[in-house]
Every structure is written in C-alpha cells, then in structure tokens.
Amino acid sequence: MTTLSLTDLDETDRAILRALAADATLSAGALGRRLGLSQPAAWRRIKRLQEAGVIKGRRLVLDHERLGFGVTVFLGVKLATKGRVSLEDFERAVTAIPEVQTVEHILGLYDYRLRVVARDISDFERVLRRRIMTLPGVGDVEANVLLSEERRPGPL
Incomplete structure (x- = not known):
C-alpha cells in the first residue's frame, strides 16, 4: 500500500475527496465531468486514493428516525x-x-x-x-x- 499525506494531494485530489464526501455514489465518469477529467483519469485517481488508504470505503447513511429509531x-x-x-x-x-x-x-x-x-x-x-x-x-x-x-x- 502506498502512503499519501495531505501534502501529496493536489487540488484535483482534494476536489475528488470533497465531491465523494458530499455524494459517495458519484461514478468516476460523473466525477470526471464535474472536474474536467476523463472517466479513466478520474478512475485512476480514485483507485490511487483507495490503494493509499485515503479513501477507506463508502458508506450508506441511514435516517434512523425514519426507520423508527427516534x-x-x-x-x-x-x-x-x-x-x-x-x-x-x-x-x-x-x-x-x-x-x-x-x-x-x-x-x-x-x-x-x-x-x-x-x-x-x-x-x-x-x-x-x-x-x-x-x-x-x-x-x-x-x-x-x-x-x-x-x-x-x-x-x-
């Protein structure tokens, strides 16, 4: 596993992380369109961030109250x-x-x-x-x- 620090991330990496933090369901193609990258370039960056452990996973956030847990x-x-x-x-x-x-x-x-x-x-x-x-x-x-x-x- 490659190790990345905050200083190793460029503005595009940070933009990818901000976009995925807001909506983890975005595809590499959608991210690429949003950030002016091709789908393969966006996918390679996401994969690099995952392999380095910067992106640990993607989560489903449930509304506990709507599920009856008030x-x-x-x-x-x-x-x-x-x-x-x-x-x-x-x-x-x-x-x-x-x-x-x-x-x-x-x-x-x-x-x-x-x-x-x-x-x-x-x-x-x-x-x-x-x-x-x-x-x-x-x-x-x-x-x-x-x-x-x-x-x-x-x-x-």
Whole structure:
C-alpha cells in the first residue's frame, strides 16, 4: 500500500475527496465531468486514493428516525475492573449489540464512547439495563441524549 499525506494531494485530489464526501455514489465518469477529467483519469485517481488508504470505503447513511429509531444517546462508559476484563472482551461484547452504532476507545474521564440508537426512551432504558449494563467490566455510565445533529464537512 502506498502512503499519501495531505501534502501529496493536489487540488484535483482534494476536489475528488470533497465531491465523494458530499455524494459517495458519484461514478468516476460523473466525477470526471464535474472536474474536467476523463472517466479513466478520474478512475485512476480514485483507485490511487483507495490503494493509499485515503479513501477507506463508502458508506450508506441511514435516517434512523425514519426507520423508527427516534432516540440517539451517547454513552460514556468507564470500565470498573480493567485488570480483570480485557478491552477486547468488552469491545467484542458491545459490538454484538445491534443498537450500538459506534464504539470509540477514548482518553479522558471515560474509557469508551458509544453511540446508541433506540425507538424511544423506554426502549433505550431496556437496552441500557439488559444489554449494556450487563457487559463484562462495565462500571460508571453517563448518558447524553442527542437533541439535533448537523453534518459539517471535514477539513478538505
């Protein structure tokens, strides 16, 4: 795998990344037309960015609320017994819970930050009590309910 840094990217590479960040479904042909490149040239650049690991993948972003998951909660989780339970055991167990959308190992007051979706507050309480609080090593937990979310483009 080739390694690229931000300084290795030219303005065309950055324009490709901005366009794909806004709409990951764009084809190489559509990107080329938008940026004044041929389809093969756009495809080669995308492939180079993928091979270098700059583009890790493309995601489908779902509207959780329209799918019936009206509540999003961020949980700070502090492990009670770091010595007895390995981080891998906790991570393996928590990622098996379908309502847990992301698991982030963080530095600070808590060991992990989880993004959890639920149908409503009572459904979240069920997930918290029956699934999350029973995980190996869970100690303190702090919940923050998401009120609104705006996506902001990244630094490119």
